[in-house]
Amino acid sequence: MVNPLLETRGLGRLPALDPRDQGFRAAAALTVPSTRTSRYWNASGWWGDQGATPQCVAYAWTHLMEDGPVTHSLTPAPLMVPRDFYNECQLHDEWEGTDYAGTSVRAGAKVLHVKRLIKEYRWAMTLDEIVQWLLEKGPVVAGTNWYSSMFDAPGGVSPLTVAGSVVGGHAHKWDGVNTRTRLIRMKNSWGRDWGNDGFAYLRFEDAERLLREWGEVCCAVEATDTDV
DSSP: OOOGGGGTSOOOBOOOOOGGGGGGBGGGGOOSOOOOSEEEOOOOSOOOBOTTSSOHHHHHHHHHHHHSSSOOSOOSSOSSOHHHHHHHHHHHSSSSSSOSSOBOHHHHHHHHHHTTSEEEEEEEOSHHHHHHHHHHTOOEEEEEEEEGGGGSOOSTTOBOOOOSOEEEEEEEEEEEEETTTTEEEEEOSBOTTSTBTTEEEEEHHHHHHHHHTTOEEEEEEEOOTTTO
8 A cells, every 4th residue: 555645745766776886985085083973064055845756866965965065156046956857867877768756866976976066976884984974074865765654753853763664765865963862863855844844863773774774875075166
């Protein structure tokens, strides 16, 4: 049975893991362990809602570009139109044609690299790599299974419950972490009426679980105006 919430809250991440990603680990760019215990990156740049579309990858990457450490000179936000960005992703992803719903996190990174909006992208394979990147480098885009319980995000900093059945794959931006509470902050693409003003919090152990279950976390280094 299809979850009725999918009629208003789309998903759309298709897994496309590649063993060659081991050669492009985030750890290689994390030379010194962070001394911070928490960090939350800017999240006021743009608030997109994908609605029932399968465009979560495009929205997650657009959120990262709008909210990341680099301030872009182009206005108004967003930097990319998510619908057009999604269409480009399908032309760069691992599947032929466009007669299917969704795309891969990797395709989003490829498109941004072609556009010279990011200098490089790497893959976090462990929780420690994710945490260190969030503490020192910037937000990341995660592609994970989405469980039926995750549609209902609590307010405040109460963490998401990861339970029930897998209803599909979803891409979302992770943009903050607290090593004392062991929570990662997620900015979703369903508008500000979901969760805590559009955010939710994920336990470290649940982040590790989702990563093990065909999950992927892409860490991009944004390009500045002088890089272009």
